[in-house]
Amino acid sequence: MRKWIWLGLAVLLGLAAYTAAGPYLTIRAIQQAVQEDDTRALARQVDFPALRGSLKLQLDDAMVRRAGPEVQASLLGRIGLQVASGVSAGLVETMVTPVGLAALMEGRRVWRRIDISAPPRPAGAAGEAGKPLQDAEHRYQSPSRFTATVHDDDGRPIVFVLTRKGIRWRLSDIRLPL
Template sequence: MSLQKRIWDLIVLGIFVFAATFASAPWFAFRALKAAAQYEDVQAISELVDFPAVRRSLTGQLKEAAPVAAAEPPSIWRDPLGAMRRAIEPIAPPEPKVDRYLTIAGISALTRGYAPGAAPAGPARPETVGGKIRAVVRGPYPTIVYWDPNRVRVAMKRPGQPGRVTVFSFQRTALFTWKLVHIRLPREER
């Protein structure tokens, strides 16, 4: 084989490796997010998630429906006891629903396909090589439902309920760096 042929083969191999790495980087970003949440690695999660963007996306999905007609507040003239009770009640805003999704436990549950607080305990980490291989083969697997050079959507089906799918949208920030910018929850959980 000539030197030119070997150089050409190395160039073609380099292009193939670059393309494969570029195309599979979002999948590895999702796996890194799942592992970081499982091992409670706050630093890694903060590097992989754009929290303001994810908070905005979840807030839009978790908005409570406005009441059709709010009851008129009690009047001092019509209901003096109700007005006094209302005046001394503590005024506390309701807890935002988004906060439970953006905790380590919430992100871990979402990457496994469950709603926060509804995920069963994770299986124990196998010690043997055979056990690790069985754990990988068993699944569940994330699937890429959309891919373009700057945005990728990864879907995670809930184990046992394939109709409930959580979709994670990643955006490219550097050549091989991807950040989570949006989470679409299953319709039943919105």
Template sequence: MNFDELWSLVTRMIKHPKFPAIAGAGAALCVGIGVYASPYLTFNSMQSAVEQGDSAAVAKNVDFAALRSSIKAEARVKIANQTSENNPMAALSTMMAGPFIDSMVDSIVTPEGLTALIRQSSANFVPERSKSNVVSIGSNRVMMRYESLNSFVVTLDENDVNLPSELKSSSLSLLFSRSGLGWKLTGVRI
């Protein structure tokens, strides 16, 4: 087939009365697939950036103010739940832990700190893709799912051998929120 025959075929297709509808449906399908896959792509790009130690690339995918607030709130709730209501010293220690938590989270939750923390906890992980929303990373399982149209959750398996013992009784979830056309890490659930 030479160029003239090909051009003739293309012009006949474009002039077909159903071409705009077919082209529009094809474009809508491509956009829909892109929108659905975008949080998965964000997580994968973040994972690659961590593996390469690229703090700037990690920072593009994180809303640090929202993440810090989320971690502080989760830590306060965890401490409050572990203290005894009848012990007056427990209330004092909970009250004193607030400023300590704030300063610790503010110093750790930076692009470099977050990259180092994730990199240290995920050393030697090799992702094994499956057809479901569960990804095996080494001996760990990561489940990814939409929580709502604007919220995406990545949950680490509660039996993850690399999690600290205090987290093994619960799961650790990374919360991603839609930010324009992309997604950003905005919180955690412990």
């Protein structure tokens, strides 16, 4: 009987350790998927619908705040905000891709990552792009929420939020410095 209790405790301890290490394993899987340009592997680690929804809300909120109360009060201003919201939704759909995520995770601006005028680098050359989230600051916010923070070219924080469902961790939100 004691043997079964110890076995049960060992299984529970192993499950707890795996769950606690989950965000780090997920970040490593994201790094490998981005470096290998493996979109299927990346899709397994990222909750794209939740991520796109969050980014759309952040951009809409930033536009409304920057427009100010005068624009929001006028009919023409509200129509303009609606059009801008549609444009930003399309932008999010286009940019939330493996290439766009890799650029954000490395703290670089997306348009620098996809610059086609730059000559291609030879494989294994010095100065190769670093791993995504390599220099990130990690932090548990709760047992089901983990953040990894990198800084963009201007030193502003970009926070990547991983959430847990069951024992599986996935990237579900990116907090941009808008």
